[in-house]
Amino acid sequence: MSQSLLITDDLLLNFKRCRRRAFLDVYSDRSQADREKDFLLKLRQEHRLLQEAVLAEFDYQQPNALDKDWQARANQTKLFMQLGVERIYHGLLLQPEISGLGITCIGSPDLLIKQPGKSQFGDWLYVPINIKLGTRPKPEYQIVAAFQAQILAAIQGVLPPTAKLILRRRNTYQVNLEIWLSRMQEVLTECIAILQQENEPEVFISRQRCSLCHWHSHCYALAESTEHLSLIPGVTPSRYEYLQTIGVDSVESLATVSPETVAEVFGIEVASKLKLQARSLLENRAFLKGDSRNINIPTTSLEIYFDIEAEPNRNLDYLLGILLVNKETKTEEFYPFLAEKPEEEGLIWEQFLHFVSLYPDAPIFHYSEYEVDAVQRLAKLYRTSPKKIQPLLSRFVDLHEMTIETVTLPVRSYSLKSLAQWLGFQWRDRGVRGDQTVCWYDRWLKSGDRSLLEAILRYNEDDCRATYLLKNWLVEFLLEMKVK
Template identity: 55%
Template sequence: MLITDHLLLNYKRCNRRTFLEIYGNPQQKDPEKDFLLKLKRENQSHIRNVIQARSFDYHQPEVSRHHWQLNTQQTIELMRQGVDCIYRGMLSLTFAEWKAVLGEQIFLAKLKDNQQEISSQILSTVTFIAAPSLLIKQSGKSRFGNWEYVPINIKLGRRAKPEYKLIAAFHSQMLGIIQGTIPERSQLILREHNDYFINLDHWLIKMQYIVADCFVMLVDKLEPEVFISRQRCSLCNWHGHCYKIAQSEQHLSLVPGVTPRRYEDLQQMGINSVESLIEVEETRLGEMVGYDVARQLKQQIAAIQSDRALVKSSFDLINTQPIPTGAIELYFDIEAEPERQTDYLLGVLVVDRAENTEKFSAFLAEKPEDEGKIWQQFLDFTALYPDAPIFHYSEYEVDTIKRLARLYDTPKSTTKDLLSRFVDLHRWVTKSVVFPVESYSLKALANWIGFYWRETKGSGDQSVCWYDQWLQTQDRALLELILSYNEDDCRATRCLKDWLLDFLESQRNQKITLTQSMKK
């Protein structure tokens, strides 16, 4: 069994994913998404760019990382020769080598917790494998001579995530065992080419316990429970498989508001399913998770059970001003490329309620350097409708307006006037209505009220892939896919706004009528 740094990285994010990578049926995996493939290409490009920018004069093993045993031998030989930099090298250790240096205490404690005995035959098959981006020579003492190596990992992320720190510590420990001395530091180079140094005093100990947990899970074949986390699971190839299991079990993670921490609290109360959440009294639930959360979860379950939307119990139907409306309204949505930090499409649907017409206008940067041009076009266009409210879904649109305004020196008065017209429907939804859905994304809500996108495979991530492919191929059909998807985002926002306005008004009228009848 190979316990790789890639498996450990996934374990830190989702232990079930690591388990499935070893024991799952490959036929149950989803096809790899275009966006994930794009990220992998960009990560490799980022590594090459960093190496070039820093003029690393590297050596590398003659064989690829697919042949990890021979690659490890050649990597160690390069370390023995004392080359300045090693690229695409690998490190590997048997379980016996790992245990001999670290001792058995952590592993034995974990095995005792699980009351399992692992045969020496199984242990003899376990190998730990690390693949740091670079190994850099520095002065010091090691079994190779008056030098030692430190690991550098080059990552596409903008911040030093815990899983990056875990792997950095794992690489340092592996390197320490092989060269006879643990490096004093381990380094990350992130998206902006900025350096981050890992506190190994903290992370080496933390890493050893995480590795032991992962080790026990894999050798004992302890399959972790399903938990659907919308953001974390979205790019995982096992999402479809896990989601089917969660649906069949009526798993609580499918209920909006049930976070991993709240799920632990619910489990302590013996609440492990939707049915058991329905049965528990709200007061008892509130004692564990807080009364506001308990009320929210109870309403969410009631909405799902009845398959109908409910007014949130904390929302003041009578005294809250209704959603703004106008004779002309604008519905706004953005498509952005995070790698290039470019907003390449600003889409606006103009709805003229007096004339009963609607028209979609798109400000599209056919190349990233056109971003400033489409920003000005957008400003000029919205200025044509100075009294029109601008509806959008999420804070991203507001944040983007602020970013573009700063970047292109837009007068503060212009930005302030523009933002004063923005109406975030996501905020309206979350404060006023409980929907019978598993997610409060625009797509989930719009689908529930009957709106469907023309591009069935369309998504924000897919739009980014289409734009990336457009830049490479200049195939205008890709631009048409982007425009179609963005237009439907705008139309879905309009559909949601109209539904919300009608629903809240009808509920308000019903409440007023009920109140008046009770007074009589």
């Protein structure tokens, strides 16, 4: 053990999200971590821009000590507070050696705001404010705010009446410290115990939460080597905990366990789905779910495969990609409706509507709910008549919903990329995810580099073609099952 365990607000935030990530950040060799993803770097840039926009409204003072010189920054921050500075940006709150436990706590709120009150400094006290990209006050944000408030109380001699969050839409949220201090203390106590005992938390792969973590490859390789149950679609942390208590700790044991045993907690439907998923992985083959033989997937001479690329921060759908498949002429043509500038979104929306109106009987296949939601958003934004939109939406066929309702496949994720790769399809730009296209479009707007647009178009076309491949496979598989 080191002489003093350092608990920062960033470490506590990461611990709340994933105990294992916090442990690896303290004890593992960072050279084994993944290179930071472009999308994460983009989020950081957006966070900086939000901070700058908020700070532009205020006058403030800032410690000039180096970020790594914690003691100097903490001393300068405390001096500012003693002098009654109205606003302190990027200050550092330091609480060394808590109760002789060898713990040093560091908090760095975005702002410290002076308010009337009584503290050891005089007739004023400070309140911590954090500026966050989120649109809602997530629990981890409030736990960090409570942590900073606790350190601040030790410095100024009084607990601030509140802590505040400024969120993406510039709305301010008051953190109720009466509630969150106790919750924070529970998380902090657990964090200290795990780190002091050097007890490495078990790996658990969460598909959404883990994707941007710099330890993702490290943890995924470990999970693969042990065939960890978290790699099985449908195994959530709570379900995993119960499966362990009944001795189910492998794909094989889940595939063979009595469904009634699992159904006691999960219910028979969930238990059956988990068993079938494990069996599919174990035997490396697809299974029909229930009686899905009569599911009808539209098959016509003309079919449309539709995929959207979006920029969430701008609330912008900048590429409406269509693959038109004509079975009579045996042709497949890709039509990208691309907004090279954000203000062209309305134009490509009209182009898209005109194109699909040329083929009124063609079903429109897509993979996820997003395409339907986006069409409804665009229709509302550009005041398209409901009489035009409702017939259009009636042609939409969500292959994601249809897939998960009808078949169980030997995959670790039911994402389009995972399913298409299982079917042998490869995107031309290997290893690229959808969030990379967001970064590419952002860079295109700044640089004008058309190779970025070309990469986005390739990715979108491959998404459409992967959707086409999946639809054909699903039709053939269901037909095969009907014959049996």
